[in-house]
Amino acid sequence: MKKFGLLPRLILGIVLGIAIGKMKFLFVVELLATFNNIFGNFLGFIIPLIIVGFVAPGIGNLGKGAGKLLGGSTLLAYVSTIIAGSFAYFVDTNIFPRFLKVGSLVLNDTTNPEEALIKSLIDVKIPPLMDVMTALVFAFLIGLGIAYLKENTIKKFMDEFQLIVEGTIKSIIIPLLPLHIAGIFANMTYAGKVEIIISVFAKVFVVIILLHLTILLFQYTIAGGLNGKNPFSLLRTMLPAYFTAVGTQSSAATIPVTLAQTKKNGANDGIAEFTVPLFATIHLSGSTITLTSCSLAIMMLEGMNFSFSSYIGFILMLGVTMVAAPGVPGGAVMAALGLLKSMLGFSPELTSLMIALYLAQDSFGTACNVTGDGALALIINKFAGFSLNKKEEK
Template sequence: MKKIKLPLPVILIISIIIGTLIGKFFPLVIVRFVYTLSNIYASFLGFFIPLMIIAFVSNGIADLEITKAGKLLFATCAIAYCSSIIAGGASFFIADNLFPFIVGKSNSMLAAADNSTALEPFFSISMPPFFDVLSAVVFAFMIGLGASALTSNKEGETLRNLMKDFSSVIERSLRRCVIPLLPVYVIGTFASIVHEGESTIIFKSMWKAYLLMIALQLIYIFLFFVIASVISRKNIFTMIKNELPAYTTALGTQSSAASIPVNLKCAEKNGVSKKISGFVIPLCANIHMPGSMITIVSIALATMIMFNIEYNLYMFLAFIAVLGLVTIAAPGAPGGSIMSALPFIGILGLSSTGPIASLLIVLYITQDSFGTACNVACDNALAVIIDKFSKD
C-alpha cells in the first residue's frame, strides 16, 4: 500500500497535541524522557547550523565569476539586511498599535519562571559546533570567493568537488535527519511547557496575533514583488504565480533550505539566469529572513505584553538592528532564526534560557511555516532584482 505522507505543518500540529497530552496527563518520568530527547535534538541542531551555512553559501558563491562575485555578493547582502530591518520595523510599529487590544495578559509563565522545580532533562549531550554562526558565514564567504577565483584561473577543481560533495551530505542530512526529527523537539518542548503550567491561555491569546503576522507577511511579499516588477519591468502577477510552487513547498517543509530546488526552478521561470539563481537562492535561503523577522519581533512583543513586561521604541530598534545581523547568519533549518536570535533577546530584558525562551521557541515554530514561505518568496523577488543588476 502507498504510504501517506503528511505535510510538516500537520505533523507539527499533531506533535503539539501529543506534547500537550504528555505534559498534562503523563507522569513526570515520561515528561522528562521526551524533554531529554528534545534537549539532545537542540544540541544537534546547534552543531548542524554552521555546517549548513558553510555548505550552501560557499557553494552558491563559488558558482559565480570572481569579477562579479564581490559586487553581487555585497548587493545581495545589503538588500537582504535592509529587507530584514524594514520587515522587523514594520512588524513592531503595527504590532505595537494592535497587540495591546488582541493579546491578553497572563502571569502563568512568570510564575513558572520563579518555580524552583523547573523541569530538567535526565542528561544532556554537549555538541559544541566547529564554528559559531557568524564565523560560519565569514568562512563560507571566504571559501566561496576563493573557489570562484581559482575556477576563473582554471584551478581549484579538487576544492570545488569537495564543496559539492560536502553540500550534498549536508542537504541529505537536513532532509533525512534534521527535518524528520523536528517533531521530537516540538513534543519535548511543548510537554515541558504544559507540565510547568503555562499552556491554554497563552495560545488562546496568540491566535489573533498569528493572523496579523500572516497578513503582514503576505503584504510584505506583495510589496517586494512590486519593487521587483518595477525594476525588472516584468509582470508582477506572472512572477507571483510562478513562485507559488516554492511558497507551498516552504509551507510544507518549513525549511528555506529544503525549498531551494523548487525555488531555483521558480526563479528560472521568472527569467532569472541560472548563474544568478544558483548564487542568490541558496545564499538568501540562509541570510534573507524577512518573514522570520516579522514573526520574531511580533512574538517577542506579544510575550512582553502578555506578561506585562515594560518595553520602549529604542529597545526594540536596537533589537531589530541586531536581529537583522543575526538572521543574516541564520540557516534555512526549521527554527534556525529563533535559535540564532535567543542569545540576543537580553536586549529586551528577557532571558535566553528558561520558560519564556521555551515559549518563544514554540510560538515561533508553530507559525514558522508561513514565515519560511515569506522568506522563500522574497528570495525569488530578490533574485529577480539582482539578475537585473547583473545585466546593467
C-alpha cells in the same frame, strides 16, 4: 509515523501533551520533563555546531559567482531580510498589546509554585564546545577564508561537516521534536498555562500571515515599478512557487518552480538561473518576520524587557546566521536558537516553545521567502541591464 509530514506529527504531539496535562498524570509529565531536559541540553550542545556548520560553508560558497552581480544580489537579499524583520517589529509592538497581556505566561513562576513547570527527575548537563558568539566569529573567519583561498581542503571539510549537522537535524532533532513538543505542552497544561498560548498565538499567526503578504506586495511593487510592470500580475505568476513551498516547507525543494515562474515573469534566463538558487539560500524575509513576531510575543507574555535598539541587533544577526539554513523544515529556527539565547535571553523552556510555535507555521514563512526571491531576481535583472520579456505559457 514517519510517513506523515512534520506538521501533522507536531499537531499530534501538542494534542497528546495537552491531554496528558489535563489528566494530571504527574509521573508521565515528569518523564516528559526529564526527556526535555536531556533533549534541551543536547540542543544547547549542538547550537554552536549548527552555526559553524551553516554559516561557514554559506559564506564560503558566496566566494563563487559573478563579481559585482554576486555582491549586489547578496546585499539586496540582506537588506530585504532586515527590512522585513524591522517592519514586523514595528507592526507587532503596536498590534500585540491589544490582545496580549504582558506577563501572563511566566513559565517558571517562583511566586506561585502551583503554576510553575514540573522539574526533570534528573539534571543532565551537556556543555557546548563553545559559546554562541565564539561560534559566530569562528564561522565568519572560516567562511571568509574559504571564499578567499583557492585551496579546497577546508572547504571540503566544512561541506562534509555541514552534511553531518544537517543529518543530525534530519535524523535526530526533527524526529524527536513531536515528543519534545508533547512534553512542553503537557507541562504547560499541567501548570495551567496552555490556554494562554493557544488563544494568543492563534491571533499572532494571523498577524504573521498578513505581514508576509504585505512584505511580498512591497517587494513586487518595487520590482514592478523598476521594470514598468503590474506588481499584482508579477505576483500572480509566482503563486505556483508559493503553494509549492507551503507543501514542501523547503526553499531548496521549491527552486525549480521558483525558477520557472521567475522566467515566465520575463527575467533573463542567465540572471534567473544565477539569482534564484542564491536567494533560496540567503534571502529569508518570511522566516525573519516569523522569528521576530513569535519571539516578541513570547517576550511580552513573559514580561521581558525589549526595545528596538536591542532588537535590531538580533534582526541584523538573523540575516547572517540563517545563511545556508538547510532545506529541511525548521532550518531557520534551528540556526536562530543561539541568538534567541544569547541576545534575547531566552531560557531553555522558551527556546523549546519558540521551536514549537515557529514550526507550526514554517511552511508559510518558507512560501514568503521563495515568492520574494522572484521579486529580488527581477530587481537584479533590471540592474544587470535587462528588460522583462514575459514568456508565454506553452
